[in-house]
Amino acid sequence: MQRFAALVDALTYTTGRNAKLALLAHYLRETPDPDRGWALAALTDGLDFPAVKASTIRNLMAERVDPLLWTLSRDFVGDTAETASLLWPEAPGDDAVTPPTVSQVVEMLGNMTRATVMSELPKLLDRLDANGRYALIKLATGAMRIGISARLAKTAFAQAFDVPVDEVEEYWHGLQPPYAPLFAWASGAAPAPDLAELPTFRPFMLAHPLEDGAVVDLADYAAEWKWDGIRVQLVRAGEETRVFSRSGDDISASFPDLADALPFPAVLDGELLVRGSHQGGEDGGAASFNALQQRLGRKSVSKKMLADCPAFLRLYDVLLLRGEDLRELPWSARRARLEALMGVLPDRRFDLSQLVEARDFAHLAQLREQARDAAIEGLMLKRRDSPYVAGRRTGLWYKWKRDPLLVDCVLMYAQRGSGKRSSFYSDFTFGCWDGDPEQGAELLPVGKAYFGFTDEELKQLDRHVRQHTVNRFGPVRETDKSLVFEVAFDSVHASKRHKSGLAMRFPRIHRIRWDKPAHEADRIAALAALVRD
Numbered sequence: 426m427q428r429f430a431a432l433v434d435a436l437t438y439t440t441g442r443n444a445k446l447a448l449l450a451h452y453l454r455e456t457p458d459p460d461r462g463w464a465l466a467a468l469t470d471g472l473d474f475p476a477v478k479a480s481t482i483r484n485l486m487a488e489r490v491d492p493l494l495w496t497l498s499r500d501f502v503g504d505t506a507e508t509a510s511l512l513w514p515e516a517p518g519d520d521a522v523t524p525p526t527v528s529q530v531v532e533m534l535g536n537m538t539r540a541t542v543m544s545e546l547p548k549l550l551d552r553l554d555a556n557g558r559y560a561l562i563k564l565a566t567g568a569m570r571i572g573i574s575a576r577l578a579k580t581a582f583a584q585a586f587d588v589p590v591d592e593v594e595e596y597w598h599g600l601q602p603p604y605a606p607l608f609a610w611a612s613g614a615a616p617a618p619d620l621a622e623l624p625t626f627r628p629f630m631l632a633h634p635l636e637d638g639a640v641v642d643l644a645d646y647a648a649e650w651k652w653d654g655i656r657v658q659l660v661r662a663g664e665e666t667r668v669f670s671r672s673g674d675d676i677s678a679s680f681p682d683l684a685d686a687l688p689f690p691a692v693l694d695g696e697l698l699v700r701g702s703h704q705g706g707e708d709g710g711a712a713s714f715n716a717l718q719q720r721l722g723r724k725s726v727s728k729k730m731l732a733d734c735p736a737f738l739r740l741y742d743v744l745l746l747r748g749e750d751l752r753e754l755p756w757s758a759r760r761a762r763l764e765a766l767m768g769v770l771p772d773r774r775f776d777l778s779q780l781v782e783a784r785d786f787a788h789l790a791q792l793r794e795q796a797r798d799a800a801i802e803g804l805m806l807k808r809r810d811s812p813y814v815a816g817r818r819t820g821l822w823y824k825w826k827r828d829p830l831l832v833d834c835v836l837m838y839a840q841r842g843s844g845k846r847s848s849f850y851s852d853f854t855f856g857c858w859d860g861d862p863e864q865g866a867e868l869l870p871v872g873k874a875y876f877g878f879t880d881e882e883l884k885q886l887d888r889h890v891r892q893h894t895v896n897r898f899g900p901v902r903e904t905d906k907s908l909v910f911e912v913a914f915d916s917v918h919a920s921k922r923h924k925s926g927l928a929m930r931f932p933r934i935h936r937i938r939w940d941k942p943a944h945e946a947d948r949i950a951a952l953a954a955l956v957r958d
Contacts, residue, residue, distance in 0.1 A: 426527055426557055428456060429467075430553070432448060433560040435448050449578065449585075450582075452464070458603065462607075464527050466603065473567060477546065481542055481543070482506070482562055485543065486509050499900075503842075504847045505562070522552050525553075530561060530564065575672065575673070576594075582607075591814075591816075594628045594815060599626075621662070624661060625662070627745075628673075629671055630816070631817045631822070632821075632823050632824040633822070635824065641823065643789065645809060649778045650796070653916065656696060668680050678726075679722065682731055687770075688769070690745070692746075695739050696778070697738055698736070713916065740767075742813060746762060752814070753812050754813075796827060801827070806825060807822050829915060830955060831911055832911075835857070835946045837868055838853070838901050839904060849883055853874055858947070858949065863944060869925035869949060871923070872914065872928070873932065876934070906943050908939070909942075915930045916929075917956055925952075
């Protein structure tokens, strides 16, 4: 555990990507199994310990530290794990107590229940120093946030053992922590894992944004609508079907209506959408993302929800079909194979993403601007001769999102960020007026954003929050209603969960309007007029 704690500490204070890769690659080479596998899973959010939550740590600290000291320290530091690791009382007794290994920690955390965690977790914390406690709390609560994405971890693994990162990524998703077969293959001690009969995720092909002013030749590129659902992979192998999200997470439990929909072995790439009840149930078209969101993240889905919001897959591509790997074929050939499948797939659960026909690129731009359907985000441009390759490859696929909607909102609340932003107020809640503010109208929250500004602007915003705080609610500060944000967003939907009755899709700070009086910000009615549900 000391070596893992040292790695976490070093990664926390390392900013450069190459330096992070070198640190992680060295750890993976020099650390024995199974510790390195468990560490790799922890760093990439591959572990889950239901008994240990952030509230568990707060409750443990409440028994050991003065509540006011904890509150003030947590507010100053901005991170629960760091605060708790530093304030935790040193255990009396033998200074030579042996720290646990990562494997022992994982086993002990996995055996804890809500009934035992309050007595068992302190025993682990008592065996570690401040760095070890910090790493343990991060691992246990699943809140690493130290700048290690799954892709970066896979790249570090590939560098550590000099193997292709695309192969690492493909095998990775077919295995469970601590990934012993993956390490055995990479080190040359065993052949590659056999995943033929496992419904395994394959890395997605991704697109680069089309730069402003860029033009592509439609003789070389095909255009499709970019649908506003969630990109998924439907995989059937070994008589089992699974649905994987873009990050490789298994979301099959949230969409059991797709579990029996694929009648043959295949890996299909598409957009997961639902048909809204206002569209006529299962015979209707795609509903907005707001309808789909009702089903995301659920461990079980009620019969009513299955009936009201049935899921279907709008197909983009086919990667594997009946044991044949099609990824090296050009897009045009894969598209032909996909079109041929439509006659044997149930139309209740599948349809085909239609090509957008245009005379030329200028005509295509006109079609893009006219597209304000709630389920359309923009266009995809795919080179007709492109193979299906993992990640983003220059010149093959482009995404051309429609221009965002803009609205002026007033800053209402702010909260500190996490990781490198833990010292700054960087998460902002903003609202619109429910009428004329000069006639006593109220501000109602309509969204929350934590990006869209530069580092220098973040410092200015943090200073504004501290100087204009009028109330505090735990970690949240309420500010006076004086600062206007121009907020960009993709769409807005009706929402029963928000007081305003509205929820934005992908809100981000477009501009900080230091010059604009708050009473000139937009009204709820103007935002509601943009709803396309």
